[in-house]
Amino acid sequence: MVTIVRELPLPPDEHNLHEAQIRWAREVIVRPLDLQKVRTIAAADVAYESEAGGDRAYAAVVVTDASGSQILDRAIWTGIADSPYTPGRFALREAACLLEAFRLLKTIPDVVLIEGHGRAHPRRFGLACVIGLSLDLPTIGCAKTPLYGVISPLGNRRGDQAEIRDLSGEVLGCALRTQDGVRPVYVSPGYGVDVLSAAAVVLGSCSSYRIPDPQRWAHQHSVKARQKGK
């Protein structure tokens, strides 16, 4: 059992927002997603380059088929990330860049995979929630390391899941083994999905790597964009 509970400190003016977000999250974020109707999956990632007055950001979004194997659409946006990265405030740095990239897309995906957490966040409101609310699309947070919560014991076979709960026992997401004997990823609803749907989408788009194929595509595109920009 892994327990990671970090109540990240907040400036006074953010506390009211905190309560509102938690209340809203319980009512709106979590709902099942009709997997039969998922025909396309989007994923987004940003690569950075140090620069004075903010980092240059290369935001990439790809849209794939339901299996994650075929790229159907893509978009690259280059600009400046003015906020530094701070744990718990990842969205402050990355959300604006990602949304610009989504704006360039010619396709509207059925569901979106986001690098980072959704509800499994100290304020139940990670980057995946911000993106989902902004786009009004179902979003899933899929992170490579845990940030917040109590994680149940996890089996070591592909498809095994372990709930991530907060201290009151509420389920926020799950650790998901995407390949036999490989470190899990940490899945949590961003907006308009529940934990089970989210895990199903993630597992279904992992061909033979730990990370879902769409997220791998997005990462590769953002890095290549940075190479060209140099």
Place this chain on the structure above:
DNA sequence: GCGACAG
């Protein structure tokens, strides 16, 4: 003072 800290 020291460690922890999505990407």
Place this chain on the structure above:
DNA sequence: ATCTTGTCGC
């Protein structure tokens, strides 16, 4: 995230 080569293994 980013800085970075080769190398051990399936």
